Amino acid sequence: MTGGETVHGRTVGGLGEAGILGILNRRFAAVPAAEDWPEGTVGPGDDAAVVAAPDGRFVITTDAMAQDRDFRMSWPATAPRGAAAGGDFAGGYSTGWKAAAQNLSDVNAMGAEPSGLLLALTMPATTSVAWIDGLAAGISGAVIHLGASRCRVVGGDLGSDDRITLAITATGDLQGRPAIRRTLSARPRRTPGGADPGLDLVLCGRAGWAAAGLEVLDTGRQSLMRRLTSAPRAAGAGLHRTAALAAAAQLRPRPPLGAGRRAAEAGALAMMDVSDGLLKDAGRLATANGLRAELDPDWVRTEARALAPLARSLDRDAEDWVSAGGEDYGLLAVVPAGGPTGAQIPPGFRRVGRLVGRAGETDESSSEAVEAVEASGDPDGWDHFAAPLRSRPQSG
């Protein structure tokens, strides 16, 4: 089942392109319903694939990932327990999972259902076959375990390079619904009394766990053990488990597929996924609408509670992780403010803040929010090309 025995210790240079394709296609055949392609569609092996788009439109997105920037060859070698294709994947499993997950997340953020994935991969001839096998198993694993049951790996391209880069492209089907964009589809109507109901920011998924996980993975194993075991007895009991969960959140993020559709059906006015951190991404959502984002400090404080003991043992601030940490791939939506009952909040979402007018236009209640997000140039987000160049969190 795993193929681990036959590929162990070999490099892709010894396999040739046909051999590599054989390994990839075997893994991708595990994706649900690969044997049952709709009439008129075409899978891997031709110049291009043909994917069904019953809606008459399709959603499409792409993400590039580079070795040592967006993933590490040193990442833990094992697939998660319970994964169908467990075994020694030399870190490739997590990289494949993450690459697929972040693209599926972008499709989700438009309110669509994933329909296809393409993989463009460059690598040196010295790349281990086990790593590539793991990469393919991780991509299939994410599709299966995140519940993208109509999604197939439809094609890709292989090339050689000195380092590994992969670019995944995902497509999705809107099933007749309008796409939920970053710009508001409508402004909520004023109530009969004339009051502006306002706009709430709501989140599905966690925040801060992937950033915490990066710290865990970046702390050497011995140093990590020393820090965790020297924590006060009260905190120590759950600390190892928190650290393991945080690492899993970084290695195998779980975007809430399906929540995009639910938010669309519940009347979300705008939406995006949180890839670069709540502060930066909420700021983008605000900027796209000429508004300003405010995170609710009470929510940040509450959300940070579960991470606080781990943060203390690593000399970090859990509230920073929650408000500025990226790569959790939660869904951030804008809904008409529902008041204390939260009646407008889609199922599975929580209120994390609000959108208000730009500075000078805020109403009197704005004093509740202290973490106002500037429209641009937020120092807590990631900009791949800010000067001087700052590397992404993974390479920090």
Next chain:
Amino acid sequence: MTGGETVHGRTVGGLGEAGILGILNRRFAAVPAAEDWPEGTVGPGDDAAVVAAPDGRFVITTDAMAQDRDFRMSWPATAPRGAAAGGDFAGGYSTGWKAAAQNLSDVNAMGAEPSGLLLALTMPATTSVAWIDGLAAGISGAVIHLGASRCRVVGGDLGSDDRITLAITATGDLQGRPAIRRTLSARPRRTPGGADPGLDLVLCGRAGWAAAGLEVLDTGRQSLMRRLTSAPRAAGAGLHRTAALAAAAQLRPRPPLGAGRRAAEAGALAMMDVSDGLLKDAGRLATANGLRAELDPDWVRTEARALAPLARSLDRDAEDWVSAGGEDYGLLAVVPAGGPTGAQIPPGFRRVGRLVGRAGETDESSSEAVEAVEASGDPDGWDHFAAPLRSRPQSG
């Protein structure tokens, strides 16, 4: 118009992500009809794009290109004469053109019309802004000048890395036609007399020019001039022009968009584009159908004539260029053999060979063809990962 003054000498590290996106989007706005997106579709700036698929299906393909493997930073800096966006693009123009062209070619090879392009780009902060501006102008240039009038750049992703890699994804619309695949859609019916009409290989586009151009580009300027001017007087007159045309074929390949649709309408049974050389790609087409490909040596000889003087001056064999050179992106189709009148050949195509049964099954006329293509492992084609690793022609 060119923006060359404002970006000259700067690097992307000084621009930040927003600045880079501004430059890219300005160039991509030049692609035809970008201002006129169909109802319900979404362009760049959101988590994903939404592209029209009136057919209810769409074609999708991706290609990865790596610096020094698939393109060179040292490629000539100027855009072709007559290009709307001429100027100093530091070689990026040709790279962008080529990346777009090879993906548009894959869409063409399925018999579809290009509808969208995505660009996933990784690069170091030290990358020159002029190069990136040229890349974007080259992508737009290919879309415009190759006639992909319904195609738009719909999105992409930026990341940082030590070297430049780009992965372009293209989508296409089949306009209600079946996709033309590598596997035969049908076997031609026997004639009333019982004879098997056989299968012809027909090509739209040239072969060998891009390979010749690579030799021209790889020969130092002084050495090239010395070789060209020392040629016999009879050959010398057209030699500089042939060399320039060959270089242009390598830098800015011109896949015959529209020929895919014409071949489909004319009843082509199978089709692919020629990216890795006629011998290798015809072999793939044959293998996909359990057959063997034979190139017509008379055609190869005739096709090589225009390149022969250049080949002699560079100590190369023009027939090798024609039969094994890649990256011309012609369209290779299989049609029922039409006899000497060529009645079955789609407009713009020429007969270059045929498909026959595997060794032992060929009929008596097979002695006409000497360049039989083995089913696999052809030594004249490119395999990115053959052992020992052979680099692609561009890095040779």
